Amino acid sequence: MAPAAARVDTGMVHGRFQPFHSGHLEYVLQAAARCSELVVGITNHEPGEVPPESTSPHRHLPEANPFSYWERLLMVRAALGAAGMDLARVAIVPFPIHSPSVWRHYVPPGVTHFIRVFSAWEEAKAERLRAAGYLVVQLPVGAKEVSGTEVRRRLAAGEDWRGLVPAAVAELIQPGRPSVNWLGR
DSSP: OBOSOOOEEEEEEEEOOTTOOHHHHHHHHHHHTTEEEEEEEEOOOSGGGOOOOTTSTTTTSGGGOOSOHHHHHHHHHHHHHHTTOOGGGEEEEEOOTTOGGGGGGTSOTTOEEEEOOSSHHHHHHHHHHHHTTOEEEEOOOOOOOOOHHHHHHHHHHTOOOGGGSOHHHHHHBOTTSSOBOTTOO
16 A cells, blocks of 8 residues: 555545444544545445445445435534534545446546555455555554444444544434434434
8 A cells, every 4th residue: 555644636535434433533534634635435325235245244234324325424524524624625425335337437536545444344445446546545543442333332222322423423313313313403
């Protein structure tokens, strides 16, 4: 992978963001610091079309994907805005990670993909992107302190989950059920 220090014109990050948690915010902000424009790709945007992945066997299951594309877009936008990002330099798009043949319809030409590697799944994504001719920059990671799986588990169990997501995201998620209050009430 390419070194993480270089600054690029257009960078891209991607994930399921089920939901968008504090670790995701850290990842996006790391990438944003290395580019002028940032594309945030939301994967699994069409839940019925997500194939199983051997390196991450849960990611296609309905219980691992309770939030719609629209709900996740609102979470990402709210969290980035609250973090002080200029949203004029951010585009949020669907990103069909499982369909490399259509990536050119979602990814700007010459984009640099920023990835943080925690597991075999991220390694597989990086390899797919490199095989398609994209530059992949691996961002530094520490310990993975929060996971979407844990946030979803706590939501379902009625346990405290708010400290695992940015405050702007916590305001969007209705207590007791994994559904975003997209009207902002």
